[in-house]
Amino acid sequence: MATVYKSLSKTDRSKDGDKASGSKRNRQRVLILSSRGVTFRHRHLLNDIHSLLPHSRKDAKLDTKTKLYQLNELADLYNCNNVLFFEARKGKDLYVWMSKPPNGPTVKMHLQNLHTMEELHFTGNCLKGSRPILSFDAAFEKQAHLRVIKELFTHTFGVPKTSRKVKPFIDHVMGFTVADGKIWIRCYQINETDPGKQKPTENGESEYKLNSKESKGLETNLGLVEIGPRFVLTPIVILESSFGGPVIYENKEFVSPNQIRAELRLARAGKFNRRSEQGMERKIKRGDLGLNTEGGRKKERDALDNRVLFA
Template identity: 45%
Template sequence: MGKKRKHSETEAVANVKKDETAEERPKRTLLGWKNNGDDDKSQNDSVCFRNKEKVLVTCSRRISFRYRHLMLNLVDLLPHCKKDNKVESKESKGATLNELVELKSCSSCLFFECRKGKDLYLWMAKCPNGPSVKLLVNAVHTMEELKLTGNHLKGSRPILTFSSNFDKKPHWQLLKEMITQVHFVIAELSSKLQRSFPLQIFGTPKDHRKSKPYHDHVFVFSIADDHVWFRNYQISCPHSGGQKIDHGDLEKMTLVEVGPRFCLNPIKIFGGSFGGPTLYENPFYVSPNQIRSLEKKQKAGKYAKKVKAKARRKMHEMANPLEVDEFADMWKE
């Protein structure tokens, strides 16, 4: 067996190897790479924050297949979302969903609540402090039903566009802010620096690990008849086949619809998460139960009119009897 080196000899060999190799990388901290000669200000300036906010997407039990397909279409469109199991839609669903959002390390929630197998309600909430919006979903058309010609890459970041009506009233401004971003304050762990960063629901965060670094489709939110209409379009740009696109081809850009389609009718805006003080209530909202009851009353009214018409006919016949015909029994003899 060879002889063991002394401790002093090993230290000398290690020093020689360190000198021959490249410079040692600086020590890594929670806020970035730490250099011994730099000041605290330079450390704070080198902080690169990555928005890791996620959205939890879930639904209630006994949801219909059509609404479940709509939820899955939205899951495909939002690369920064997490899908969870179904939740029982009870009065205590708010506490359950807030706990799920915390366990999944998310900051926002999209909850599809189906009632009576017919009515679909969408909850958009910032957890755990709010605000939250309850909306009725109408005119649902999934991507499987439409079969449109548009097609965009899965995971690419969308461009959010809003109609000018969103800036006219405060409740539309709040709804627009919830769809895009709500600012909050983060305190750095080892410094006194405070910055505000956005939380997105439909807008994919920049540099997200599951998203692509470019835009190739557009989310359109427009207001008509006090309803929010959602459309998804692909940005189609014909080019000659090279790697770069000519400026002349950029002018020929067109939008091709991809899907899905749906319409949102705002019901209430709450100050908390899935509840709390009511900030706004839609005065023109009529629940689907009331609409169905009115339709039943109209059908019942038709039957009642028929019964009354028969009774009037009998009363008229009794009040105006026919005269006896002299020749009625002539050919019987």
């Protein structure tokens, strides 16, 4: 009974504190997990995203690819209100599910052009546990389904101030850009440079180094250095509830990579079939002309042939 009384008293105090401050606490936790069959590059991407999001919780792989509603129960067990699920198909294709359990919505996207931190070897670096600035393209406000996706990105990648593992400063930016019907995601470090330090110019010469007194009134130079990872997402479908429910948006222009591979195989098979048909037509034509030694129509003998005259 004592533990119950303590827990209830703590919740009452937190509610009173929130009312006194006049602002709601942003309680966001993300559950990151994948399905069976992911490759090493997919696994490295999960580790990169988990390191960039201090409010995330990483779980083991999910055994099923059909009963995705079980993720709602997993999110409830881990006390998470956001789910980022990576579904691998045939060891080649990677699909990303973003959901807001238990009521939704859910977005399914196809991930392409994946490059992890280990592959890129960028010079940028940020402290683990720092909060990012989310930079969205103006195109997210033009269409309804992009506004829904933007809200899910904000809840998933936006690290709250009250998270347990968060460092009290911001040193990197996550950029979300819409182009060609796809969402391009990049991550940059905020690089601050004092105006008094030397900088190499285009000619290879160094600029004049200012004294501390001279550089006191000047502003700090800010720049962006890419960290990674980088990838591209293509929205496929948006569901009303969490991992289920009616479809509220469907991308009619999306073509699955499995269908593209099937069409390529049919194109290669069509070339072989055309060559084989041409060979058969040539063989039949030679047979009709009597040019084949075996098969086909035999050529009629000429009346003036020596074998006919001196038979």
